[in-house]
Amino acid sequence: MSSLSSITLATLTKDIRLEWRSKDAINSMLFFSLLVVVIFSFSFDPNAEESRQIVGGLIWVAFLFAAVVALNQTWARELRNQVLDAYRVSPAPANALFMAKVLGNFILVSLLESLMAPLFMIFYNLRALGPAWQLIPVAMLGTWALVVNGTFFAAMSLRTRSREIMLPLLLFPISIPAVQSMVEATRIILSGDGAARFWIVLLLTYDVVFTTACLALFETVLQAE
């Protein structure tokens, strides 16, 4: 177990160091999310009362698409010189790699969201009428849900033709309950009518179920070649 966490940490540190050196992914992702926000505000007039009502959905759809683009890059670095094979021939546990990638993606996507959320707030003149602090657990649980499944399915689509398109094809159907919970919770918190507790609990359940399942099955996916 100590080897698991130490290898997770080593892998995460390596990924962050490499990312920090080039800043490629993070820069392009930031710019991409900015563009998504702008495109959204051109498509959904922010002054219209209706758009304000459904901004919970808008935010999460924007995050979802930005996250898919980010998640698709997860394994790119490990594939470049087939470094993944070096990992596979080593005695390091598969789950250490998985957790490192999940944590890395979680950091990246959270970063994107903390940039995009204020932009949405500004563009759409939002003010939460419910308990705004609840948005933070919703965002964190929701992001975790997307990121765990996304990292897992990105690893699965490594073994397929036309890899980039496979990720959403696998991720979207399974993420529907998570997306639904995020959207509903956000809507409730922003509009202030009702309590978001049910949705938060559902999200938590989703996270626990899928994190466990992914950890149990990742070894199989990694060693499949």
Add this chain to the structure above:
Amino acid sequence: MSSLSSITLATLTKDIRLEWRSKDAINSMLFFSLLVVVIFSFSFDPNAEESRQIVGGLIWVAFLFAAVVALNQTWARELRNQVLDAYRVSPAPANALFMAKVLGNFILVSLLESLMAPLFMIFYNLRALGPAWQLIPVAMLGTWALVVNGTFFAAMSLRTRSREIMLPLLLFPISIPAVQSMVEATRIILSGDGAARFWIVLLLTYDVVFTTACLALFETVLQAE
């Protein structure tokens, strides 16, 4: 000129034949657009009056994301064994290749749209209150705008690292006027208040300007290495 159109035709036929043989791209794209529609209807409750109001924007944003995924695959086949180099050393005009790719993408994206549009209609219970036939020129002009620029920028992003993310980064900013016109025109037609003529003319202008510019500049992009 005859060589231009004959090579365009040969290239287009080849692409369609290859696509027909595997049907990979078209199948995955169809499923992807279906998923996009479903995810959208989970995020924007179709029963809510507000979502119905902004469905013009929703449709176009969904098309835009689906189109980006499709456009990203445009050059994949030519890159596989660097076949593009074989084209570049041949005396064939660069624009023949460009037009073939644009036409191919136009067919593909139009196909996607004609699948997604009815689904949107069903899920959101839409009925156009204005002259519905006008939606067809709007869709065609808008698609052409996305596809011409998208094909061009996909070719540009071939030379960059992290190719998939580059396309939206280049395409979205330039497409904003086109997206805006499409959304506005669709909204006007669906809601029936006012005439969409201005927006259609704007789209037409956009198409003419960018098609000309892309044709003039594609040779440079192709020969850059």
Add this chain to the structure above:
Amino acid sequence: MTVSASEIPAAAGIISVSNLVKQFGRFAALRGVTAEFDSGEFYAVLGDNGAGKTTLLRALAGLADPSSGTVSILGQNPRQACREIGYMAHPSLLYDEMSGMENLRYFARLYDILGDERCQHVIRSVGLDPGLARPVGKYSQGMRQRMSLARAILHDPKILLLDEPFSNVDVHSAGEMVGLLKTMRDGGKTIFVVTHQAALLEGVADEFVWMQAGHIVDRTRRLTADHSEAGKQ
């Protein structure tokens, strides 16, 4: 044009390169290459990894824009002379999903060659069967290299530029390809072959061009052992 038999080729060659520099960012892959190459000769281009062999070939084919210096082929620039150049790279430059014949038929259109005869003829001439329905992606490496060569000679170019045609090819197939190239040289074509397996071309190539660090450091008629000293000049 007479082909000079001396070590230094005649000044009026079919290809002339003058002071060619190709820079990639902070690194110059070619650092002022000046050379003349004659018609109907078989050139083997040799050198260490990163010497600039591929870059030189791509510059000759018009695929790489030189940073400075000029390439002239039959008195024209490479793009204008493209009908006279056949280029074979390390990747196959073919569509994996189509059969060999379908591939060639498509490339023939790019060169305005109509009709199937030429394609069939070329495929036969590299020792393959034009009727083969298998897609190129399922060819073996040796068959694929032959088909790639067929694509390069499809439009009957005067000059052939071949980048490592024998790499990852087993000894048997490599020998056959050398034989084929020899026949073509005898048929009057000018041939450039980049390779690390120089021994394969001993007695076949007319001239060995040694490259090092972006320069042509020596040109010899025979595969001598003293090239490494020449390299150290």
Add this chain to the structure above:
Amino acid sequence: MTVSASEIPAAAGIISVSNLVKQFGRFAALRGVTAEFDSGEFYAVLGDNGAGKTTLLRALAGLADPSSGTVSILGQNPRQACREIGYMAHPSLLYDEMSGMENLRYFARLYDILGDERCQHVIRSVGLDPGLARPVGKYSQGMRQRMSLARAILHDPKILLLDEPFSNVDVHSAGEMVGLLKTMRDGGKTIFVVTHQAALLEGVADEFVWMQAGHIVDRTRRLTADHSEAGKQ
């Protein structure tokens, strides 16, 4: 264990493969390979393109699940024996963006090796400088191959599996690598090298293993010319 000197190795080898089949869709890359390999020997694996050499090596390394048959390494399955196996593939298996030392430091963690000494030692032993700050992506091909070898021997495995370590490497670097491998064999390691340049290993390898169409068709002590006949059996 005594190393048998006869042509057919002793039954109780360090590696034993029995009836190994590896199927890729409609194509079997290995078609029932049965063999024993002894400890402390230097094996050169030769054969045409597509003979199944890479696939065999990957099966030995535990990277490819056999469709049927078993691989046993030191009596265990390859995954369990992974600490005793060093694997070098054709791609470098290194991060291009990190320096050699950073790369090794990361892989050392995977093997629970702490401290920099081992990494530095290994880099020196392949003839590179541990202080080199350049990222591996900017190494020359020869340097990259050495660093890749360094990664493979980092955890001091008993068995080395090397896939075309000399391909695209110039003659000079290849010679140096052969010397290095020889030293390691003399140090008691079992070494497998897949290559198309068999001549490089003449007089170095203890045994040449000839593969063809998914079978091991012959095993010879010397690089003889008659292997092809054996292949036709």
Add this chain to the structure above:
Amino acid sequence: MKRAFPIFAALTALLLAYAFYEAIWVAPMERTMGDVQRIFYYHVPSAWTAFLLFFVNLVASIIYLVRRNAKADAVAVVAAEVGVLFCTVVLVTGPIWARPVWGIWWTWDIRLTTTLVLWLIYVSYLVLRRFSESSQTPKLAAVLAVLGALDVPLVYFSIWFFRTQHPQPVIGGGGSIDPRMLHVLLINWLAFSCLAFLLCWVRYRLEWLERKVEEAQALESLLGDTVPSSQSAPVKLPPEKTQSSMGPQ
């Protein structure tokens, strides 16, 4: 065994014909909806059959993950394929029914939505199988099947709480269904189950044969470059070196 198949096929055909007759002519007409309601006898049995097949897929996938049994994998594919087929029937007959009855094609009712999501999950399962290149497709597919099955209850809860305005089922909860209708429904269900079983049987045999053929071909085919190499490489090319020289030796 050889004879069992045609006999079973014939029985299924008879049963289907009888069920059709019952559904169209024997079953009583529904009071408010009229004849459209007869879709019911295709709609509901298809749904039940599809659920059953998806369950079979899950069980087979788990068996495959535990035992690595190739037959279990074949069963999983077959069940998913036929299940998607029946699920499609539900998704097509539903809207056809909904349009005249509710006046709309679709609503986000809990039952409709879960069916749609189920369909999406198993289509993505089939897409993965199709696009997967490696020889490890069964493993990946089995993993996806397990994750997909875990998702279903969560979907159910998320919809259940959210979309409140779903229309009442035509035939109210529990036993208020006309016994004659129930009778016809059950006959149809039996017929559909037999049909599903028949389809699975055919597909399974095909799938299994295909794999056997593939295996046999794999060991024989010489797709690779297997021209016997000779050290003294012939510099002269053989006059017409065609496929035949690469054929099986």
